[in-house]
Amino acid sequence: MAAPEEPELSQAQTEKLLQFQDLTGLESMDQCRRTLEQHNWNIEAAVQDRLNEQEGVPSVFNPPPSRPLQVNTADHRVYSYIVSRPQPRGLLGWGYYLIMLPFRFTYYTLLDIFRFALRFIRPDPRARVTDPVGDVVSFIHGFEEKYGRSHPVFYQGTYSQALNDAKRELRYLLVYLHGDDHQDTDEFCRSTLCTEEVVTFLNTRMLFWACSTSKPEGYRVSQALRENTYPFLAMIMLKDHKMTVVGRLEGVIQPEDLINQLTFIMDANQTYLMSERLEREERNQTQVLRQQQDEAYLASLRADQEKERKKREEMEQRKQEEEKVRQSALAEERRRRTLEEEKERKSECLPPEPLAEDPESVKIVFKLPNDTRVERRFLFDQSLTVIHDFLFSLKETPEKFQIVTNFPRRVLPCLPTEEQSNPPTLKEAGLSRSEVLFVQDLTDD
16 A cells, blocks of 8 residues: 655745754755654754754653753763752741742642643643744843843844854854743843843853743743753754754853853863864865866866857858859859850851952951951941951950050940940941951950
């Protein structure tokens, strides 16, 4: 039985799938898709869940361990630093603690039962993230109204965007989850987070993203990071080609202690970040070298193509010139044959030469351009055209010519013109019984 085909992905789901693969480094596209589908295509929660699995923290879809996993930097996993609440001191302190203990136990037990029951009646509205950027901006405005504007520079974007920027810029990303109702939140914000030394340290060393867990975006990130208590801080960086949580700080921590812990985490992971930077620089250099090689190859290819184009143009021009010469030769050959045929036709159409005893005969000696002398007899009443046709039929005569008398020098009108359609006869032209006429070449003209 064939397995059912998976439904096609929308464009938004495809973009999330590629982004998830890029952030986690997973090669299997099917595994990426299954993970996203388990998280209802919530990419931030899916990414963090995947990162936590790699750190040894079980997936939200697996049973939780009996106690929180505590690992140190020697194991190259997550460095965890938890500040416990101070124990009561003195008889008065312990007395107050013991008196309040039943009330606190009852309050938090009833509160948990109420929240658990409320989930069956009305789903948690924070589970639906509709405006993640709006959630972050709203938290920042509320934070400034309550604690003032002297605070670290908050990243004004979604958690996913902060991850992408930290990865692209190869910077540390510190995530702060703000518990509005927690008893230690105000003390941490006023006494630690907004102090000058902490503000300067965070602004110069890392990106800082924060959001309240009462907002859908903050709640989604808290579900992914699974904090134990508040205040909660998580240090994230690009490690082994994946965005990885390398440190977790929980509880009220003093400014100097916070700076020391963050410095320790950064120093412990600096080699990974330097390795990523060197590898990225090598990739960039390789890419630049490849681009330069590609440009050189394209330039060489364009030069070869230009040479080939010029060669084709020269060959085409040579062919055209050869064809032109061939056509010219053919035209000249056709013209020559036509001329010969015309000469033969003119020769065949000539009237017979009269006898010397004929009193109407005229003896004419023609001097050709090549100094050849030709003699023939004509009749006085014949047209000058007959003289022209006779000379035209000779092989020695040029293609174009005119007949000229010597003294006085004049050109005989042997061919019809617009003014005179019928050339005159020999007698009308004033020729005597014996004449010497010159044939003048007009071919060049």
